[in-house]
Amino acid sequence: MASSDEEADTMPESVSTYHFANDKDEPISFSLLPIRWRESKNLDDEKKNHMIFLKGSVDNGLRTIYKQVIAWKFDLSNKTPQISVLTKEKCWMELGKPRKSYEIIIRTVLITVHCLHFARWNPEASGKSVWDYLSKTFSLYEHRPSQNDLVDHLDLIGEAVQKENSLAKCKFLLNFLEEKPRKKMSDEDFKATTMSAFIVDDVEDDNFEDLEEDESNDEDELFDSVCAFCDNGGNxxxxxxxxxxxxHATAESGEESACESLGFTNREVEVMQSFFCKNCKFKQHQCFACGKLGSSDKFSGAEVFRCANATCGHFYHPHCAATLLHREDKVAAEELQKKIVAGESFxxxxxxxxICKLVEDKKKSDLQFAVCRRCPTSYHKKCLPKEIVFENEADDDTIARAWQNLLPNRILIYCLHWNSSKRSHKVS
Ligand SMILES: [Zn+2]
Ligand SMILES: [Zn+2]
Ligand SMILES: [Zn+2]
Ligand SMILES: [Zn+2]
Ligand SMILES: [Zn+2]
Ligand SMILES: [Zn+2]
Structure with missing residues (x-):
């Protein structure tokens, strides 16, 4: 699928720490762009595109670029699969490593392309070896690759098998297409059963489909929309x-809430390639239950482990998480604790x-969640105790504990475990 005739020498070739966003600056997958196959050189068919922009670093992180992109392609002929996107200026840029927080958005398409690549080079490969390979390649993902990842791209796989001769004899792909598999569970089923499903699952269970998230719904909350210091929004x-x-990176940006901020200057923020907080840099995170700091380094005796939910950045001691999840069942708690220590997702x-032990539904106002900022406590909006007063209803005798509009489709609260509320200012 080379189209080197379109490349200009002055353009950077490879982009890393990248993400794609639409014109509203919401993260979006590049796979929504039209795909370019080997034979189609015609560039005029991209008129009704989504507006998609690529942002990332080039020249070994020396420069940041921001470009509109109009197509994508992949190349399976090398040792590792290569994915490129075509800028509006008609230059192909190869994608390196994505920005960490963006990985979840392109997870399914990356897994699909790696699967095609593996199948191309191992046309006789069995399903087991394909999944072994994918699990190894994506071992850092919170959830193991599963059939659901490929199901999202059935059309792409079908087209690839047709257009790429090298794929036409791959047993795994042909079987997969013939089976026309569907997702293991519908989103609704999944939501209703997911938590209990993987808490009682066998350790040996190889199929982690149950864990899959409905990623499309999670895009808007990939990044926390309020500051970790002061719980206020803004820049x-x-x-x-x-x-x-x-x-808040600068004192200025956190002025409204008198936020201590990270203390950067505007200039420092401007030239910053990527930001890792001190906790992530040193792999030391606070347990969201007990508040104590622990190592989260999976390669050298982790003490705290991250929740498997892709949009949840909370870490827990295995004991703290297991105790909360099985308050009334000591045996189950101990069992879960062991599993978490052994690396199992939770x-x-x-x-x-x-209150009602059910999951949230962001689409229904009553079933949206009110989430405590300070401890692992969530309520449905309809299950919120009366004592948790909304900001606009608080008076001299009551403290405001709940805020709308700070988190997308969620309510920010300080639950009743806390005597005071840090937020005393209004946020528009
Ligand atoms: Zn702040
Ligand atoms: Zn961090
Ligand atoms: Zn703890
Ligand atoms: Zn969580
Ligand atoms: Zn409830
Ligand atoms: Zn709380």
Missing amino acids: ILCCEGSCLRSF ACPIHKCC
Whole structure:
């Protein structure tokens, strides 16, 4: 699929720490762009595109670029699969490593392209070896690759098998297309069962489909929309590590809430390639339950482990998470604790309402979640205790504990475990 005739020498060739966003600056997958196959050289068919922009660093991180892109392609002929996007100026740019927090958005398409690549080079490969390979390649992902990832791109796989001769004899792909698999569970089923499903699952269970998230719904909350210091919104800088937190970078940006901020100057923020908070840099994170700091380094004796929910940046001690998830069942708690220590995924308590024990539904106002900023406590809007007063209803005798409009489709609260509320100012 080379089209070197379109490349200009002055353009950087490879981009890293990248993400794609639409014209509203919401993260979006590049796979929504039209794909370019080997034979189609015609550039005029891209008129009704989504507006998609690429942002990332080039020249070994020396420069940041921001460009509109109009097509994408992949090349399976090398040792590793290569994915490129075509800028509006008709230059192909190869994608290196994405920005960490953006990985979840392109997870399924990356897994699909790697699967095609593996199948091309191992046309006889069995399903097991394909999944072994994908699990190894994506071992850093919170959820193991599964059939659901490929199902999202059935059309792409079908087209690839037709257009790329090298794929036409790959047994795994042909079987997969013939089976026309569907997602293992519908989103609704998934939401209703997910938490209990993976808490009681066998350790040996190889199929992690149950864990898959409905990624499309999560895009808007990939990055925390309020500052981790002061819980106010505004102009914030996102950590690219695993904590998913955001911060006021400059004293100026956090002025409204008198935020201590990260203390950067505007100039420093401007030239910054990527930001990792100190916790993520040193792999030391606070347990969201007990508040103590612990190592989160999976390669050298981790003490705290991150919740498996892709949009949740909370870490927990295995004991703290297990105790909260099985308050009344000591045996189950101990078992879960062992599993977490052994590296098994878990979803932390904030993903279920503490009153009715059901999950949230962002599309229904009543079933949206009110999430405590300070401890693992969530309520449905309809399950919120009366004592948790909304900001606009608070008077001299009551403290405001709940804020709308700070988090997308969620309510920010300080639950009743806390005597005071830090937020005393209004946020528009
Ligand atoms: Zn702040
Ligand atoms: Zn961080
Ligand atoms: Zn703890
Ligand atoms: Zn969580
Ligand atoms: Zn509830
Ligand atoms: Zn709380």
